[in-house]
Amino acid sequence: MVGAGFTEDAAGKAVKRFLGGESARPVGREPTAYVYDDCPVDGGNVIRAYDRDVKVVMRVRQPQVILFADVLSEDECDQMIARSRTRLARSTTVNGETGVDEVISNRTSEGAVFQRGEDALIDLLDRRTSALMNWPVEKGEGLQILRYGPGGEYRPHFDYFPPEDPGSWRHVEIPGQRVATLIVYLNDVEAGGATAFPEAGLSVAPKKGGALYFRYCNGAGQLDPLTRHCGELVTAGEKWIMTKWMRQRRF
Numbered sequence: 001m002v003g004a005g006f007t008e009d010a011a012g013k014a015v016k017r018f019l020g021g022e023s024a025r026p027v028g029r030e031p032t033a034y035v036y037d038d039c040p041v042d043g044g045n046v047i048r049a050y051d052r053d054v055k056v057v058m059r060v061r062q063p064q065v066i067l068f069a070d071v072l073s074e075d076e077c078d079q080m081i082a083r084s085r086t087r088l089a090r091s092t093t094v095n096g097e098t099g100v101d102e103v104i105s106n107r108t109s110e111g112a113v114f115q116r117g118e119d120a121l122i123d124l125l126d127r128r129t130s131a132l133m134n135w136p137v138e139k140g141e142g143l144q145i146l147r148y149g150p151g152g153e154y155r156p157h158f159d160y161f162p163p164e165d166p167g168s169w170r171h172v173e174i175p176g177q178r179v180a181t182l183i184v185y186l187n188d189v190e191a192g193g194a195t196a197f198p199e200a201g202l203s204v205a206p207k208k209g210g211a212l213y214f215r216y217c218n219g220a221g222q223l224d225p226l227t228r229h230c231g232e233l234v235t236a237g238e239k240w241i242m243t244k245w246m247r248q249r250r251f
C-alpha cells in the first residue's frame with residue numbers, strides 16, 4: 001500500500017482493519033512536495049478532441065488547471081440533462097474510515113452515472129473527453145451527472161482518495177488513484193455555483209458547454225493538495241454538471 005502512495009499510517013490502519021488485530025505503529029514520514037511533471041493535455045490553443053475542436057480559454061500551472069470552451073454543444077448539454085432527470089438519486093460521499101458510500105450533508109446534489117459506452121451519445125462523450133484529457137478511454141470512470149438546486153453545494157474536498165483515509169484503499173486497489181477530473185458545465189447558472197479552489201485562490205464560473213480540467217496525481221503517484229476544491233452555493237436557479245474522472249489504470 002505504501003508503494004501505491006498511501007501514507008504508512010493509513011496503510012497501518014487499513015491492514016489492521018483487514019486483519020482485525022494490532023498493526024505495528026508506522027514510523028511517520030514527511031510528505032514530499034508535489035512535483036508538477038508534464039500534463040498529458042495537448043499544449044495548443046485549439047485541441048482536436050476525437051470529433052470536435054475544443055478551445056483553450058485559460059491554463060494554470062500550479063495546480064494544473066485548464067479551462068475549455070465548447071466541449072459539448074448546447075444540444076448535447078440539453079440532451080444529457082433531459083436523459084438524467086429520470087435517473088437522479090441523492091449524491092453520496094466515500095466515508096474515509098470505512099470506504100462505504102454515504103449520504104452526508106456536505107454534498108447537497110443529486111446524481112446519475114452512465115456506464116462507459118452505454119449508448120451512442122455516451123460513447124461519443126467518453127471518447128471526446130478522453131481524447132481531450134489525452135488519457136485512455138479504458139482508464140475513465142463512467143460519466144457522472146450532478147444537479148444542484150438552489151441552496152445546493154459541494155463543500156471543499158479532494159477528488160483523489162485521501163491516502164490517510166483507510167477506507168480509500170478499496171477504491172484504488174485495482175484501478176489506482178484518480179489522476180485528473182473534467183467537469184463539463186451543462187447549463188448557465190443564474191447565481192452562484194462557481195467551482196473554487198480555496199488554496200489556489202481560483203474560482204471558475206459555470207458556462208454552458210465549457211469545461212474545467214484539473215490534474216492532481218503525477219507520474220510518480222504523488223497527489224497535489226492545491227487541487228482541493230468546492231462547488232459553491234447555488235443561490236438562484238439550477239446547476240447541472242457532467243464529470244469525468246480518470247484513473248491510473250484500467251477502470
Ligand SMILES: O=C(O)CCC(=O)C(=O)O
Pocket residue numbers: 146154159183193194195196229230231232241243
Ligand atoms: O460542482 C462543482 O463545481 C464541483 C463538483 C465536484 O467537485 C465533484 O463532483 O467532484
Ligand SMILES: [Fe+2]
Pocket residue numbers: 157158159229
Ligand atoms: Fe470534486
